[in-house]
Amino acid sequence: MLTLAKSEKGRTAAVTEETADDILSMQDAGKHVGYEKLDRLLGAIYEGPMESPPWSTALQQMRDVLEASHVTLMLRPPSSESQGVMINTGKVNQQATESYETHFFALDPFVRLPEGEVITAEELIGKQQWLKSPMYQDYLRPLNIRHLMGADIYTKEGIECRLRLTRPNDAATFSPEDKALCRFLLPHLKRSLRLHARLDYLECDRQLFAGAINRMLLGMISFGQDGSILELNQEAQRILGEKDGISRSGSGIALSSNQENRELQRMLRQALTGGATGTGPAVVEAMSVTRPSGRAKIGIVVRAVPIGKWSESKQRPAAAIFLRDAESSGAQPSQEVVRRLFGLTRMEAALALLLADGLTLDEAAEQLNVMRNTARTHLRSIFCKTGVTRQTMLVRMLLNSVVSLG
Incomplete structure (x- = not known):
């Protein structure tokens, strides 16, 4: 029954x-x-x-x-x-x-x-x-x-x-x-x-923030409690894949310079210990990595991932390393985003992005196939619409805006 x-x-x-x-x-x-x-x-x-x-x-x-x-x-x-x-x-x-x-x-x-x-x-x-x-x-x-x-x-x-x-x-x-x-x-x-x-x-939240980090050309590597790599994003894969001063080594990472590698492993061990106890290092640690190719150094930040109140899994991230390649040239931000954000014309948006990419006004004018005086006219219009008065201020404003996320 x-x-x-x-x-x-x-x-x-x-x-x-x-x-x-x-x-x-x-x-x-x-x-x-x-x-x-x-x-x-x-x-x-x-x-x-x-x-x-x-x-x-x-x-x-x-x-x-x-x-x-x-x-x-x-x-x-x-x-x-x-x-x-x-x-x-x-x-x-x-x-x-x-x-x-x-x-x-x-x-x-x-x-x-x-x-x-x-x-x-x-x-x-x-x-x-x-x-x-x-x-x-x-x-x-x-x-x-x-x-x-x-x-x-x-x-x-x-x-x-x-x-x-x-x-x-x-x-x-x-x-x-x-x-x-x-x-x-x-x-x-x-x-x-x-x-x-x-x-x-x-997962949607994770994908959203992971996409934003990738758009900002920030490499990220997460490590388990045993120091092995759990996950690395697209930019981190690119940097490690070049094997120019930093590369994968077994389940972790290693630097070409023995002195720098010892320092990185010390920082990582400290972060892993801090993450396990919930204390973490009082100050986020950072260092730069020399590249044998002679290119600009790679910046590294190491920080603990504090343990949650109810965390028990040994596969949770315990530490993270963030990498920045100063010479990385990622996808160009959308001109449409720049145009809508600052109320610019399409030509003004294109000029602003070229200037933010490090080109001089003459170089940008040549690439846009316009006369220098025409480029200066567009630049004055950009100044008027954005409220800046110098080219360096314009570049700083663009780099600090949400343009890179577009």
Whole structure:
């Protein structure tokens, strides 16, 4: 017999085997599918946010346990504005998937299901109406899909996620026990979806700031507690790849100069120790790296990454090194950004960027293919619009503005 279970609203309901919306207890769920299988399935649900695509293992295990042809998780249901994001298991017909994303989603009556309810399409709209629907006749039937069961998940973060399971024509309908097991899994999947949303938010933040650092041509290398490199951005890869005074060495980095290398390793050890204790060096340490090629030195800043209050992972960043190559010539900032930021014309924006890049007025005029007097006229207009009175002030203002982020 199934046991008593509490709904999400806290109501206690008597659950029987004949009730379509039964909720299995953990003990009954274990008996129904086997404790080992249930443990693996729940583990896969919570590890799903770290997979790519997410929940692929959990959906496959759910498909096996419920003997379904397909299990589909629509993280973002298709709409007229977007094809959505769907994760499919089972034998997937790519053409059929694209047909649903571009056309049949609008004909699908099996949507906007009550929160937390597990229901079949026939229960929702009636057997005859479902079997006569264009969704079944034109889309599912040719794919040998007869039985459709699903549930929708809604969260306070605005997530609307759809879980759909199918069986073919020659299979049995989904039983009350199948629906009870599916309903048992829903709260766990909902929690995992919220974890995924949080991780996605943090990853978006990370990508945004990583992109800004790359645009500023600042190399960054993060180190684990053992001093090994965890991550390095695009600019750091470029600098290390040149092997001009600084390069990768095993799992860390090394400098060509033995004296400079000893100093860098001392600074790094101190930062790692400070990060582990939460104290860190009182002053951020810095040094310059000599390049055998004779090019300008590379500036280095080393700082600890303070440990969080609840941090426990040994793979967290414990220290970071920032690199600056004074001779690096990255992507030219957008003229459109400069034009909009300071109210300049396109010619004025082009001239301002050339001056910020180190060209003299004569050199900039030659590159723009204009007379020197014309360039001086544009420069006076730039001064008027930006409020500066000297070329050095203009260059300083451009370099200190948000132009490099554009």
